[in-house]
Amino acid sequence: MYKPEPAWAATAAFLLLACLPSTVRAEKTDVVTLINGDRVTGEVKSLEFANLRYSTDSMGTVNIEWEEIVALTSDQSLQVEVASGTRYFGNLLPASAEGLIAVGRGDNVEELDITHVVRITPIETDESIWQRLEGSISFGFNSGKASSVTTGNLNGNVRYRSRRFLLGFEVNSSVTDQPGAPTTQNRSLGVNYQRFRPNRWYADWFAKSEVNDEQGVEQRYLVGGGLGRYLVQNNNNQLSLLAGLVATHERQIGAEPATTEPEGKFSLVYQHRQSDPANDIYLTTNVYPMLRDLTSYRSDSNLTLRREVINDLFFDLSIYYNYLSNPPVGASKDDYGVVTSIGYSF
Secondary structure, eight states: OOOOOOHHHHHHHHHHHHTOOOOOOOOOOEEEEETTSOEEEEEEEEEETTEEEEEETTTEEEEEEGGGEEEEEEEEEEEEEETTSOEEEEEEEOOSSTTEEEEEETTEEEEEEGGGEEEEEESSOSSOGGGGEEEEEEEEEEEOTTTOOEEEEEEEEEEEEOSSEEEEEEEEEEEEEETTEEEEEEEEEEEEEEEEOGGGEEEEEEEEEEEEGGGTEEEEEEEEEEEEEEEEESSSEEEEEEEEEEEEEEEETTOOSOEEEEEEEEEEEEEEEETTTTEEEEEEEEEEEETTEEEEEEEEEEEEEEEEEETTEEEEEEEEEEEESSOOTTOOSEEEEEEEEEEEEO
16 A cells, blocks of 8 residues: 655645745836737736746736836836846836836946846845745656556755845655555755855755665765856756765665765756746756765756646656665665656746
8 A cells, every 4th residue: 555655745745835925915016018018017026937927916926928028117126137147236217228128226227138138036025935935846646557556756846036045945755655565765855055156156055865765775964065157047048067065974774884975066957948838847967976986976867847737737747867886785776767746836
């Protein structure tokens, strides 16, 4: 029989659901001018991956494709970032022509080509921290009659972005049950703090907890930091690389005692977003070489294809692969699988 998720996973799911934003009433004075000439009054929430989150009184919070916008004004204090990584601060004022955005205050105003703008973040807001969270949560359940193998999956993430930093939380859990064999788990729980630097550089600090029965990992804790850079940043694609150092404390199944090792970390993260139809691609790869023996290393990779079914409801197809060059006796070098799930983004 399928065993339910562990208590920590259920608690994480509850916290993720509790973070869903509620509707608030605020004075809305921003004005969006669309390519067809329509003008919509509301409040800018954020711009990322060519989607402007815009709160209105009549329609609630909507997503407007950036390419449909020819002008935008706002009395809010905003951070506007262009593809080169340069950031501008101030209000959005009426520009000299359509297709331009004027950012600044008083005599210090810059006009930017609207197609070069990749991100807008409010600096001052009356919203509580809960209402500024973004993320997603998804569930999957697979069962095969012939093999009697049952797998349950939970994946979730929450992000909080401010002018200077990004704080993220992520949980992934997979539990597999098969008659005549012990239940196996593959789960991770992580948090990271990313501090933005000039010219698309950033510092990243992270901590993570992992369990992987297939590879003989009873418990693994890691904490570390690194320096990264967004090599590509536009309205459809984002590619970043990171190099850093990690301290890893690991206990293998059936082995005593636990070990602590210094490791390196090299990461690649790629995101692609297409608005029409709404499709996302997420690719992450992490490689951890052991510093005392560079021939020993481990890695994990995940590729997710996401398709929006209706507003904020999506279908995910994920492929994961974990590799361990020197696994414990009786454990596998690699662990891989395909996961399908349905979820909600907020």
